[in-house]
Amino acid sequence: MASNHFQNNASASTLSGPPSTGDYITDSVFRAVALTCASLLILLLAYILWEIGGKALPAFKEQGLGFITGTTWNVNEGQFGVLPEIWGTLYSSLLALIIGGIFGVTIAIFLTQDFLGNRFAAVFRTIVELLAAIPSVVFGLWGIYVLIPLLRPAADWLHEHLGFIPLFGTELSGPGLAPAALVLAIMILPTVAAISVDAFRRIPYKVKEAAFGMGTTRWEAILKVMLPTASSGLLAALVLGFGRALGETMALAMLIGNNNQISLSLFAPADTLASLLASNFPEAGAVEVQALMYAAMVLLVITFVVNVIGLAVQQYTMRKFEGKK
Amino acid sequence: MNAMPEAIASDAAVFSPAGDVVIDCNLSKVFYGDFLAVRNSSVPIEKGKITGFIGPSGCGKSTVLRSLNRMNDLIPIFRFEGHVKYHGQDIYGKKVDPVVVRRYIGMVFQQPNPFSMSIYDNVAFGLRLNRFKGDMDERVQRALERAAIWKEVKDKLKNSGLSLSGGQQQRLCIARAIATEPDVLLMDEPCSALDPIATRQIEELMLELKESYTVALVTHNMQQATRVADTTAFFGVDISQGGRTGYLVEMGVTRQIFEDPQEELTKQYVAGEFS
Ligand SMILES: Nc1ncnc2c1ncn2[C@@H]1O[C@H](COP(=O)(O)OP(=O)(O)OP(=O)(O)O)[C@@H](O)[C@H]1O
Numbered sequence: 001m002a003s004n005h006f007q008n009n010a011s012a013s014t015l016s017g018p019p020s021t022g023d024y025i026t027d028s029v030f031r032a033v034a035l036t037c038a039s040l041l042i043l044l045l046a047y048i049l050w051e052i053g054g055k056a057l058p059a060f061k062e063q064g065l066g067f068i069t070g071t072t073w074n075v076n077e078g079q080f081g082v083l084p085e086i087w088g089t090l091y092s093s094l095l096a097l098i099i100g101g102i103f104g105v106t107i108a109i110f111l112t113q114d115f116l117g118n119r120f121a122a123v124f125r126t127i128v129e130l131l132a133a134i135p136s137v138v139f140g141l142w143g144i145y146v147l148i149p150l151l152r153p154a155a156d157w158l159h160e161h162l163g164f165i166p167l168f169g170t171e172l173s174g175p176g177l178a179p180a181a182l183v184l185a186i187m188i189l190p191t192v193a194a195i196s197v198d199a200f201r202r203i204p205y206k207v208k209e210a211a212f213g214m215g216t217t218r219w220e221a222i223l224k225v226m227l228p229t230a231s232s233g234l235l236a237a238l239v240l241g242f243g244r245a246l247g248e249t250m251a252l253a254m255l256i257g258n259n260n261q262i263s264l265s266l267f268a269p270a271d272t273l274a275s276l277l278a279s280n281f282p283e284a285g286a287v288e289v290q291a292l293m294y295a296a297m298v299l300l301v302i303t304f305v306v307n308v309i310g311l312a313v314q315q316y317t318m319r320k321f322e323g324k325k
Numbered sequence: 326m327n328a329m330p331e332a333i334a335s336d337a338a339v340f341s342p343a344g345d346v347v348i349d350c351n352l353s354k355v356f357y358g359d360f361l362a363v364r365n366s367s368v369p370i371e372k373g374k375i376t377g378f379i380g381p382s383g384c385g386k387s388t389v390l391r392s393l394n395r396m397n398d399l400i401p402i403f404r405f406e407g408h409v410k411y412h413g414q415d416i417y418g419k420k421v422d423p424v425v426v427r428r429y430i431g432m433v434f435q436q437p438n439p440f441s442m443s444i445y446d447n448v449a450f451g452l453r454l455n456r457f458k459g460d461m462d463e464r465v466q467r468a469l470e471r472a473a474i475w476k477e478v479k480d481k482l483k484n485s486g487l488s489l490s491g492g493q494q495q496r497l498c499i500a501r502a503i504a505t506e507p508d509v510l511l512m513d514e515p516c517s518a519l520d521p522i523a524t525r526q527i528e529e530l531m532l533e534l535k536e537s538y539t540v541a542l543v544t545h546n547m548q549q550a551t552r553v554a555d556t557t558a559f560f561g562v563d564i565s566q567g568g569r570t571g572y573l574v575e576m577g578v579t580r581q582i583f584e585d586p587q588e589e590l591t592k593q594y595v596a597g598e599f600s
């Protein structure tokens with residue numbers, strides 16, 4: 001294995017030599033282990049898809065694509081449509097992404113760009129990361145008992161004075177999009193913040209030096225240099241946060257109102273795919289389970305498409321800003 | 326080559342140039358934390374001239390250069406005693422904004438550090454920052470031409486600055502720094518990553534710049550110092566106090582420093598007897 005063609009050519013005193021047979025074996029073993037782990041993961045994913053797909057197949061044959069464009073969910077008449085849930089999933093996640101994204105990136109800037117002392121920044125970072133440890137159901141309860149009453153005065157005022165804007169078109173019904181999106185935003189905040197912090201930390205010191213050397217103020221350095229430099233990492237943070245928001249179940253099932261309607265209003269109740277699954281499974285009959293499996297497939301496809309788009313945008317920014325092929 | 330001879334801790338006679346002084350730099354002590362990095366260095370930068378900084382590695386050339394436009398402010402443990410005056414005004418004065426100082430006194434760093442943006446945007450960065458209102462394309466092209474890199478990048482101005490080779494990145498950084506034509510340009514070994522032809526072109530750029538601006542240049546290349554510098558400051562390292570403290574050994578007209586050095590240390594250094 002470890003053949004050395006240079007042995008005879010090298011000068012007698014050189015200390016250089018080829019890797020030993022053991023080194024080569026370790027190399028192959030490592031590669032084999034890594035490959036096995038990676039393929040197991042892919043197999044697992046394929047298996048899950050296969051299982052869910054198989055269970056969803058009858059519903060797919062029955063409903064066809066009408067399932068995606070339909071707006072009623074009526075078990076007795078065998079009518080199943082998830083357009084309102086698709087809308088609710090995307091709308092609530094997008095709102096959460098905007099709010100959580102802005103806060104998450106801002107927090108990352110504060111934590112990494114010398115606004116806080118090192119020790120204080122570490123404490124603050126731990127607090128943000130602790131948010132990730134709070135169970136979803138606690139967020140749900142907090143939303144019902146604290147957030148919704150808190151939102152009510154503002155929501156009433158907005159509806160009364162700015163009701164002509166579709167966003168504020170209805171009265172706050174209690175559970176609805178606004179509380180759900182806000183809680184989602186808080187839930188994705190730690191993810192977005194932690195990954196953004198890493199993106200900013202990865203920027204070499206010389207970049208900061210270059211920015212200040214050009215005579216930028218602190219904010220100019222952050223907005224015009226640090227942000228574009230960190231952009232691919234920030235995008236990764238946003239994509240991951242969005243993915244989490246799409247799939248979040250428990251808190252949403254408690255807060256979104258579970259009402260399959262399509263409305264632009266922030267205060268109207270809505271529904272998401274994940275919370276549809278969670279609320280309907282326990283009492284579903286055989287036919288409804290098939291429909292729910294179909295809905296699960298739709299959610300998977302949405303998550304997949306979002307991730308692919310995210311990856312494409314990330315590749316694009318990497319090419320554009322960092323010159324990577 | 327011998328190790329560096331133990332320095333005699335005497336102060337060099339203060340050099341006073343014939344012409345106007347743009348930056349009057351007098352550093353009696355520069356610290357990084359408790360570490361005394363540089364002492365007793367008075368380095369006047371003459372207007373419309375190229376001032377070269379030479380000396381062994383670690384003697385504090387970059388430290389001195391970076392204190393001329395307050396770049397060392399970014400290092401929290403940096404502190405110094407002495408003064409740096411730009412056109413007679415103390416740049417470390419209470420009311421002085423370091424941002425303004427750096428707009429007038431530009432810098433090219435020892436390591437190439439282009440921004441993660443297109444080549445064009447890199448060069449236009451300073452122009453936009455200073456709200457330049459003229460023909461941006463023309464300025465960008467001119468800066469790239471002067472930095473001897475236009476021909477290599479003119480067809481890919483939209484590509485990232487980071488996609489260039491090390492030497493190209495360094496010239497891009499030079500173009501970025503000269504685009505706004507700062508009053509004084511500080512260059513920290515700008516040619517260390519460049520081939521001889523590009524080096525010559527950058528040297529020509531420096532000679533061209535000094536017609537209207539002022540340049541301070543750190544270099545390890547003695548030929549370069551003799552080719553372009555009007556005045557040369559030679560720094561040494563003093564190990565007599567335990568630490569490795571840099572200090573100005575001798576400063577004078579370049580030809581005098583190389584042909585008739587007054588200090589023994591300078592004589593040995595320019596003769597290549599230690600590094
Ligand atoms: N950020 C810093 N923190 C602590 N010490 C530093 C820092 N920067 C430089 N020093 C120290 O200050 C001394 C002078 O460093 P400086 O970079 O000015 O040397 P130099 O003459 O530019 O060397 P070279 O020719 O290798 O670039 C060195 O001993 C170095 O270790």
Ligand SMILES: [Mg+2]
Pocket residue numbers: 386387388435513
């Ligand atoms: Mg240096």
